[in-house]
Amino acid sequence: MNILAVVGSHRKKGNTARIVQMIGAELETLATQAGQPLIFETLYLGDLDIHPCRGCRSCFDRGEDKCPLPDDMPAIKAKMDAADGLLLASPVYVDDVSGLVKTWMDRLAYLCHRPGFGGKCAYALATVGGSPTRHALRTMNGALLTWGYHLVGQAGLKMGALTPADAMARYRPAAARVAASLFRAVSQEAALRPSFVSLLAFKIQQLAWQREPPDSYDVAYWQARGWLNPDCTFYVAHRARRFKVALARAAGAVIARYMI
Secondary structure, eight states: OEEEEEEOOSOTTSHHHHHHHHHHHHHHHHHHHHTOOOEEEEEEGGGSOOOOOOOOOHHHHHOGGGOOOOSSHHHHHHHHHHOSEEEEEEEOBTTBOOHHHHHHHHHTGGGGTSOOOTTOEEEEEEEESSSOOHHHHHHHHHHHHHTTOEEEEEEEEEOOSSOOGGGGGGGHHHHHHHHHHHHHHHHTTGGGSOOHHHHHHHHHHHHHHHTSOTTOHHHHHHHHTTTTSTTOOSSSOOOOOHHHHHHHHHHHHHHHHHHO
8 A cells, every 4th residue: 555645845854744743643554453554745845946837738639648847747637647546635724735836736737637546546635734734734625625535524723823742542443533544445445436426527528528529638638548438437346336427427417418
């Protein structure tokens, strides 16, 4: 099992980093108990070279490998590709994700057109001093869902400006819950049982790209994977029940009439 944690904070001894470290330790314990090998890696976005997106559309129109910005994004994407599960953690800044996380998301915007993470699990975590975490979690979940991830869960933790190291133990139960949810979802291949919303989103995207010019880079991507075939119901072979699939596709077709 390979779990990648992406931390959107410069502070390696801050609340977000500390809770992610606790979740990693809990995952290690669960893996040992289950006799299952585990790779848990943490990427601190503040340590990496990530240039702001310039909106040139090269990734959309010609492929992400045509991005003119020479930085660490290809290496980050490669680690995401290799991981079975993603833990995305951000502090809340001005009622939303940190600038680091938003810049990372912007640079992966092509995934909104070409979802590359079907069959993989993700968990969103937000930490905050005292204000709500709802908007930040919505931002993270919206991106992850559109990129194809199966959303395992979310957690918003009010931790104060900086929780003292000796007081972090109070968040161990929360860390254990996050770790258990993510470990169970990856172990049981929960991503192969997509949610109603994921199936619906796929249908809407499928109809949208079926109407686009055939010479589009995005259409070629979808075509190469067989996703434009009317019989294709999701990014990967899945185990969702037929009734749920049928209902989601019917609902998606109705919604698509007003969206595309």
